[in-house]
Amino acid sequence: MEVQTNSNERPSLNFLEEIIENDLKNGVHKSILTRFPPEPNGYLHIGHAKSICLNFGLAKKYGGKTNLRFDDTNPTKEDVEYVDSIKEDIQWLGFQWANEFYASDYFEQLYQWAVKLIEKGLVYVDDQTLDEIRQNRGTVQLPGKDSPYRNRSVEENLKLFSEMREGKYADGEKILRAKIDMAHPNMHMRDPIMYRIINTYHHRTGDKWCIYPMYDYAHGESDSIENITHSICTLEFDVHRPLYDWFIEKLEIFPSHQYEFARLNLSYTVMSKRKLLQLVKENYVSGWDDARMPTICGLRRRGFTPESIRNFCDSIGVAKRDNIIDYGRLEFALREDLNKRANRVMAVLDPIKLIIDNYPENQTEELEAINNPEDETAGTRVLPFSKELYIERDDFMENPPKKYFRLAPNQEVRLRYAYFVTCTSVDKDEEGNITAIHCTYDPASKGGNSPDGRKVKGTIHWVCAKSCIDAEVRLFDRLFMNEIPEKVEEGQTFLDNLNPDSLKIVSNAKLEPSLKDVKALDKFQFERLGYFSVDYDSKEDNLVFNRTCTLKDSWTKQN
């Protein structure tokens, strides 16, 4: 039977790709320019990664470029600390911007344009207090009231605005507003504020300015200055679009266009910068790069690769409907990547001694192990083996259930890459706790196969007691217990949903000796346990591994 293939089939495009392809086809633009516009007031998180992959990805796909532009219009909240981390994270993700810009680069131009709008009679200086402005804005159902200062003369507005810039007024004393419509059904069109007075040092412009443009006036105009063709942002800016267009139209400048997509929500995690900041400030986590944080630096420390994050972002799609992506989706992307790339090693997290009674007392053997069965070029390594080993405590059961394939009295298993062993007895202390397991081995099964062709159901990992090395291993679980952490009972906050067991520290893990010289961020698969990455805290004499995620486990799941 022939497989039906239709080479003329239209590739499935997301709505942004469709818009771009149409613009290109119809000659609206010859090439495209996007931008990633973070405010330097926090660290980037996985939600930003979606936006980064989108903006840089779209530009790359259609042969365009992407600018990095810091939206630094509010000096009271922003800091260079954040600028540096943002740049580092974008590059780590694998993207390079065409230009590094700042909204503050455009303050003079923005000011001149504001003057132009005043001259056109479209903008005025308002003396109302913050409260009055709020009052007079009306509500979603009730129209607002015009400011008593709304009809000042152009000359007076010009003079006042100039004085605002010169620093004649205190914070809040005067603001500049666009004169649109105080009864507009869209609240953002009710004479929106363009400039406010903030007498604060700015991390880039210093004390040069004491008036700062608001987002609505700065963002679209910055897009226009840079000739951004497609200004892509999240859904909540949809209601700002009429204003975005209004300024550009009145200013008669390059017509950038704004398009909105649904932000990423990940189950069991919070994404708002405010909440993440709170977790850091109130010490619920150790910092922005705590391995349980959904920040880029947190995911990096946890052991995620840039490739896995990019693949994740590409796989979740882009649309306009609200969504909650299953956290497992991120883990899938990680496993898919690391399965092909991470070398396998053996590590025992909860060690119990296994003594091979019929193995020669002082003998040591070297056994060959495959580094990565998914990648032949990864080669092999040598594992030391001797009479006393450590195995995982839960790889032994005295009274096993029916389908338990691991070690149990009189049950034979394979020690990976080593021998078949059969459990003969256990040692116990006075309380009845098992202190060691005894077994015998079959010398003919060296390497893990018996010449008589006999099969064993289970294969377990181990390390040699004499030559293994110690390590600390940090086991992470989801930070929150609920799929939607902010969904809480009356009187509770998302903090009430914090998972008290999100971090478990194993201090006496035993690793095979090949792991002696690892560096921070090195990644491995600990066979049968999961993917692990070396933490920044790791030192030569005190290794620290982070569990990035477990392997899929169809055994514990059904038990």
Next chain:
RNA sequence: UGUCCCGUGGUGUAAUGGUAACACAUAUGAUUUUGGUUCAUACAUUCCAAGUUCGAGCCUUGGCGGGAUAACCA
């Protein structure tokens, strides 16, 4: 309650008027020196109603449901 956006398997995304596809998850089975990987199979008539049409997930109207929006934040 005004305005705007959005409703397709458990979760995401596709189907661009021609009879619901892909991925994740889940379940079962096969293979396996990782209870991993890989492979196979199963799992929705598209929020509701009416209309247009030979034909509607897609177009129209009306409901219903979810979200955004009333910072001198972005």
